[in-house]
Amino acid sequence: MNKKQKKNLMRIIIAAVLMIALNFVQVEGWAKFFLYMVPYLIVGYDILLKAAHGIKNLRAFDESFLMTVATLGAIALGLYRTGDYTEAVAVMLFYQVGEWFQSYAIDKSRKNISDLMDIRPDFANIESAGKIEQVDPDEVEIGTIIIVQPGEKIPIDGVIVEGNSTLDTAALTGESLPRNVQIGSEVISGCVNLNGVLKIKTTKDFEESTASKILDLVENASSRKSKSENFITKFARIYTPAVVTAALVLAFVPSLITGDFETWIYRALLFLIISCPCALVISIPLTFFAGLGRASREGVLVKGSNYLETLSQIKTVVMDKTGTLTRGIFDVDAVHSEEIKPEQLLHWTAHVERYSTHPIATTLKKAYPHEDDDCKVEQVEELAGLGVKAVVNGKILHVGNEKLMDKVGAAWHPCHRDGTIIHVAIDGKYAAHVIVADMLKPNSHKAIESLIAVGVKRIVMLTGDLKKVAARIAGELGLTEFHSELLPAQKVEHLEKILQEKNSGKVAFVGDGINDAPVLARADIGIAMGAMGSDAAIEAADVVLMDDDPLKISKAIQIAKKTLAIVKENIYFAIGVKFLCLGLGAVGIANMWFAIFADVGVMILAVLNALRVLLKI
Amino acid sequence: MKKNYKIYADCANCASQMEVEANKTDGVKNAVVNFMTLKMQVEFEDGVEPKEVMERVRENCKKIEDDCEIYLK
Numbered sequence: 001m002n003k004k005q006k007k008n009l010m011r012i013i014i015a016a017v018l019m020i021a022l023n024f025v026q027v028e029g030w031a032k033f034f035l036y037m038v039p040y041l042i043v044g045y046d047i048l049l050k051a052a053h054g055i056k057n058l059r060a061f062d063e064s065f066l067m068t069v070a071t072l073g074a075i076a077l078g079l080y081r082t083g084d085y086t087e088a089v090a091v092m093l094f095y096q097v098g099e100w101f102q103s104y105a106i107d108k109s110r111k112n113i114s115d116l117m118d119i120r121p122d123f124a125n126i127e128s129a130g131k132i133e134q135v136d137p138d139e140v141e142i143g144t145i146i147i148v149q150p151g152e153k154i155p156i157d158g159v160i161v162e163g164n165s166t167l168d169t170a171a172l173t174g175e176s177l178p179r180n181v182q183i184g185s186e187v188i189s190g191c192v193n194l195n196g197v198l199k200i201k202t203t204k205d206f207e208e209s210t211a212s213k214i215l216d217l218v219e220n221a222s223s224r225k226s227k228s229e230n231f232i233t234k235f236a237r238i239y240t241p242a243v244v245t246a247a248l249v250l251a252f253v254p255s256l257i258t259g260d261f262e263t264w265i266y267r268a269l270l271f272l273i274i275s276c277p278c279a280l281v282i283s284i285p286l287t288f289f290a291g292l293g294r295a296s297r298e299g300v301l302v303k304g305s306n307y308l309e310t311l312s313q314i315k316t317v318v319m320d321k322t323g324t325l326t327r328g329i330f331d332v333d334a335v336h337s338e339e340i341k342p343e344q345l346l347h348w349t350a351h352v353e354r355y356s357t358h359p360i361a362t363t364l365k366k367a368y369p370h371e372d373d374d375c376k377v378e379q380v381e382e383l384a385g386l387g388v389k390a391v392v393n394g395k396i397l398h399v400g401n402e403k404l405m406d407k408v409g410a411a412w413h414p415c416h417r418d419g420t421i422i423h424v425a426i427d428g429k430y431a432a433h434v435i436v437a438d439m440l441k442p443n444s445h446k447a448i449e450s451l452i453a454v455g456v457k458r459i460v461m462l463t464g465d466l467k468k469v470a471a472r473i474a475g476e477l478g479l480t481e482f483h484s485e486l487l488p489a490q491k492v493e494h495l496e497k498i499l500q501e502k503n504s505g506k507v508a509f510v511g512d513g514i515n516d517a518p519v520l521a522r523a524d525i526g527i528a529m530g531a532m533g534s535d536a537a538i539e540a541a542d543v544v545l546m547d548d549d550p551l552k553i554s555k556a557i558q559i560a561k562k563t564l565a566i567v568k569e570n571i572y573f574a575i576g577v578k579f580l581c582l583g584l585g586a587v588g589i590a591n592m593w594f595a596i597f598a599d600v601g602v603m604i605l606a607v608l609n610a611l612r613v614l615l616k617i
Numbered sequence: 618m619k620k621n622y623k624i625y626a627d628c629a630n631c632a633s634q635m636e637v638e639a640n641k642t643d644g645v646k647n648a649v650v651n652f653m654t655l656k657m658q659v660e661f662e663d664g665v666e667p668k669e670v671m672e673r674v675r676e677n678c679k680k681i682e683d684d685c686e687i688y689l690k
Contacts, residue, residue, distance in 0.1 A: 053683050062630060110653065233633050281629045289653035
């Protein structure tokens with residue numbers, strides 16, 4: 001509870017106690033009026049001031065105005081006829097109770113959700129003159145050695161140079177199993193160091209580090225508003241003036257005809273109280289916010305409420321293979337060489353791939369661990385969808401697929417082995433091929449099944465890989481539709497074809513590589529693998545899976561569906577109850593208590609319903 | 618140029634009014650108010666001084682809603 005909430009709670013309690021006490025006081029006339037005005041003003045003075053402020057600035061039609069008119073009207077009726085002020089004070093009192101509850105609930109959920117995403121590191125330890133010193137992580141330069149004690153968060157991305165430990169990555173990835181790290185391990189900021197002291201050499205600036213980037217994404221996420229949110233904003237803008245006009249008509253037209261001013265003015269006041277749009281205005285953004293928070297707790301970053309909306313309507317999922325369905329970690333299976341020794345060939349290919357981040361490059365580098373020697377590597381050129389070209393010790397090397405071989409005119413030949421074949425040409429002449437194989441991620445099979453379970457109608461696999469490999473993977477996963485040997489541009493073409501087909505519905509694309517960025521951007525929803533994915537892919541995507549687990553795709557869809565279902569419930573429920581009560585109020589069936597329920601009660605129910613998103617599915 | 622500002626708003630409605638006012642202010646290309654995170658993201662027009670513009674935005678917001686604040690760093 002903040003200061004303001006405490007103060008308002010006190011006002012509510014004092015006014016409520018006074019009201020109860022006044023029930024036992026027997027006074028009439030002006031004395032009664034003044035006595036009742038005390039709790040009225042205690043609980044409602046700020047509303048009256050706000051309403052006055054609004055009128056002064058010609059912006060009259062807001063909640064404060066509605067409540068002011070309604071309660072002042074009820075007081076006037078009391079003065080003029082009934083001599084009863086209980087209703088006027090009660091309306092103000094309950095309105096404030098509702099406001100208080102709303103502000104409390106929002107504060108609470110704001111805090112809950114930001115706690116979930118509590119990955120912001122506050123300081124970095126650096127060693128200077130033999131002493132450990134705490135500094136602002138912003139000031140730490142790349143290449144600095146930082147020290148992370150057990151229990152502390154890693155502030156900046158880097159590589160471990162001393163010590164080993166286990167890391168809790170739950171806040172980043174939703175993965176509850178701690179990860180073991182040792183010298184040489186790359187670590188990302190936001191993880192909590194669980195046991196040993198670590199010395200880490202930073203590889204990025206604080207601002208470019210994972211934790212900062214993720215926070216930035218999450219904090220800006222709910223700024224991208226969904227259609228439902230925009231609808232409600234527009235709705236509220238038309239709705240309030242419309243209701244006030246209707247209330248005026250209700251107050252004066254029937255009363256001029258029947259001469260019964262009292263009844264009709266009373267009904268018009270009820271109308272005003274019931275009409276407050278707060279249940280909608282608050283619960284819809286709150287639901288989306290909770291949905292985004294819930295998703296990030298699962299390790300799924302959704303970049304905006306609008307994407308949550310689209311995600312809930314996904315009917316077709318198009319998936320990349322490498323790094324998405326498969327682990328993207330290959331191992332060299334065999335080297336089929338014409339003349340050169342396998343050892344020598346792997347030595348060269350490792351050099352060619354020195355700067356490449358493609359999964360196959362990583363494997364080739366891994367196959368020759370002493371890559372960092374004094375060989376001269378020049379003119380490295382990455383050819384998207386084909387391979388890599390480089391000049392090593394004066395020899396022109398092409399390492400890549402058949403298309404690359406065709407391009408340089410090397411007479412390649414196919415291999416009988418299953419797996420991905422990397423061909424090598426030296427000085428334009430075919431030299432050898434290396435066979436590497438990739439494995440499915442442990443959850444891929446389940447991921448496909450659960451996608452179908454959450455209502456996805458069609459799953460397509462697109463890959464730059466060979467047909468043979470694609471067919472094997474598709475077969476293992478039970479996928480019937482796949483397209484292989486695609487260049488990045490062809491992936492976009494295939495996706496566009498799917499987008500144009502009538503019964504595709506909303507289409508999601510899941511991928512991880514640099515070459516997937518254009519496809520991610522083109523799809524209705526781009527889902528990127530966050531841990532292994534390239535920065536370009538994460539940038540282009542609308543949804544990022546922090547732990548690269550394809551099973552999270554269906555989880556994200558599930559959360560999106562639940563969020564949207566609750567949004568719909570709240571819209572129908574709130575508008576439905578409002579209109580019902582407005583109708584009942586207009587024909588005289590409802591009284592003030594009823595009206596208060598329609599306003600405050602509906603709002604509280606809608607907020608509670610919104611918070612349901614945070615519960616486990 | 619885009620900048621983020623921390624804000625205080627009492628209710629969602631006030632926040633959306635702040636958004637309307639901010640968008641009406643000269644020098645603001647686009648402003649988005651996020652009530653849930655209490656942040657205002659302002660995209661400025663080219664060649665304006667964000668500080669001056671934000672002073673005006675704050676003034677305009679105060680005009681329509683007393684109970685709000687934009688924290689200018």
